Amino acid sequence: MPLRLPILWRDNLLSTAVSSPRSEITEIPAGAGTNLMPRRMHESYAQVTLPFASDPHLLDSYTNANGGIRTGKIMEHLDSLAGSVAYKHALGPAVESLGSIILEGFYFVTASIDRLDMLQPLTPQDTSDLRISGQVIFVGASSMEVAIKLESVNETTGEEKTVMIGEFSMVCRDAVTHKAQKLNPLILETETERELFHIGKVGKERKKKISLLSLSRSPPCEDESSLIHSLFVVHQPFTDSKGRPLETTPMGNTMLESTALMHPQDRNFHTTDDFSGYLMRLAYEIGYSTATLFANRPLRFFSLDNTTFKLPVPVGSILRLQSKVTHTKSGAANFRSDRHASLVNVRVQADVLDVKTGDKKTTNEFQFTWGDDHTLHKTVIPVTYIEAMEWLEGRRALDVGDQIRKFRS
Known part of the structure; x- marks a missing residue:
């Protein structure tokens, strides 16, 4: 998951100090907006497992004072996985690492979160791992909707339970101008994928409606x-x-x-x-x-x-x-x-x-x-x-x- 850039901060400061101002950059590198190869929905799928069942020290680092799981740390991973899904859609399913954004020509930011819903209590268990997974379900001109799911996986019985679900909106930006960057279109092959696409589209429209009806913009009913x-x-x-x-x-x-x-x-x-x-x-x-x-x-x-x-x-x-x-x-x-x-x-x-x-x-x-x-x-x-x-x-x-x-x- 692209949590951090794989270069030292001091090296980044040095490269920033000697680099040319953005106004002097005339050649825009090729990025997501210039190689719009259509992608299939399943190609963006990504998952990460927190192996609590086999690593008690890892489990201990996520346990809160009341014996539950630190939900805030899990949210941090959810956002990171949404970023991984976005880059996988733009760069292709075979991508394993990310280089400089100046070379790639674009980057992603989290624009909004539709909802995160906890479906059942998140409690640590010595026999269960936590699995975070997600994939793109809707792609617009420069934004996408990413569905995220957190599951508890019992290593002994094989039982899987959905613990949390959510939807993240990711926006693609040009690495130099920071303006909206066009995205690879999405190929829909099955009825299930068309239904997921519709869910993502409705979610995006709902967020606009909620924003317009906010009491900071409109008086109460x-x-x-x-x-x-x-x-x-x-x-x-x-x-x-x-x-x-x-x-x-x-x-x-x-x-x-x-x-x-x-x-x-x-x-x-x-x-x-x-x-x-x-x-x-x-x-x-x-x-x-x-x-x-x-x-x-x-x-x-x-x-x-x-x-x-x-x-x-x-x-x-x-x-x-x-x-x-x-x-x-x-x-x-x-x-x-x-x-x-x-x-x-x-x-x-x-x-x-x-x-x-x-x-x-x-x-x-x-x-x-x-x-x-x-x-x-x-x-x-x-x-x-x-x-x-x-x-x-x-x-x-x-x-x-x-x-x-x-x-x-």
């Missing part, structure tokens, strides 16, 4: 406006399923914040920015801390909702993460109930801070959902209008998650 009015004006009490009042916590009181300096050891393949999987792991871990502190107990991860990587995070910059609980479900009369007694939605905002200028730019907004089957005796409430919009976004995320989990069950 009539029902949501009435709900906010009731919350602030009528002061409708929050109660559980038995009519008992729930303890309310202002949203601002749930916030956690952390900063991290972006080191070159965590850079991605094209060397200038930090690896998106690493950012996802940092966001997951602060989000988990926020949900756990709010619930006063460890919670199980359920899903990561649609998130877009808006801007790169350059090496040497400072990443600031702000996390807070935006919505909760507790089987209360105010919410729709599902088979889980408690659900907690956490929003994590990632900002990149320029060390020299102090400028702040938002790179990502993550929406995570945690929960369990135990009753949650409190809920979060917004105080400001902006928090009210975040509260509604969290409510939407939990409702969508409910529908997906019920459909899959």
Whole structure:
């Protein structure tokens, strides 16, 4: 998996210092956009196995404080495998290593994640390995949809269980101009492949629709406006399923914040920015801390909702993460109930801070959902209008998650 560029950082700095500015480069090397050989869907398939059953030391390095698996580290691998699948589609199924992007003429970045859904608890077992696999299911002009699956494979019985599924959007960029680069078209040979292609296409269209309906762009619907009015004006009490009042916590009181300096050891393949999987792991871990502190107990991860990587995070910059609980479900009369007694939605905002200028730019907004089957005796409430919009976004995320989990069950 192309987690890191296979050259030393100090050598990269030297080559960067003596290389010509981009404006002086007149010859664009041949890349994905100039050799558009059609590819079959299965040719992009890639998989990686974490051999926990035969390597207890590896298993120990992935075990968290509660005896489970560090999900954030697994997410880092999911993103890396999606990158491997993308390069395999562009360079061909026989590719085994990646050279300089200037020689290849292009590179891939993670544009967005449609969803990541945990289908069952991720717990370590001495007899099971974890297998991460994926392949391209849709190709557009310069972007592709990559389906990723995480499975538990029991070495003793041979039983395989799907633990997590997700869909990543990868975008191809020109190595010199950084503009969109055309991709190899996809050959569809079977009815199953045509169905997968349709799923990927629908997923891409759905992300555009979700973006347009975001409360940062569009006002809330009539029902949501009435709900906010009731919350602030009528002061409708929050109660559980038995009519008992729930303890309310202002949203601002749930916030956690952390900063991290972006080191070159965590850079991605094209060397200038930090690896998106690493950012996802940092966001997951602060989000988990926020949900756990709010619930006063460890919670199980359920899903990561649609998130877009808006801007790169350059090496040497400072990443600031702000996390807070935006919505909760507790089987209360105010919410729709599902088979889980408690659900907690956490929003994590990632900002990149320029060390020299102090400028702040938002790179990502993550929406995570945690929960369990135990009753949650409190809920979060917004105080400001902006928090009210975040509260509604969290409510939407939990409702969508409910529908997906019920459909899959």
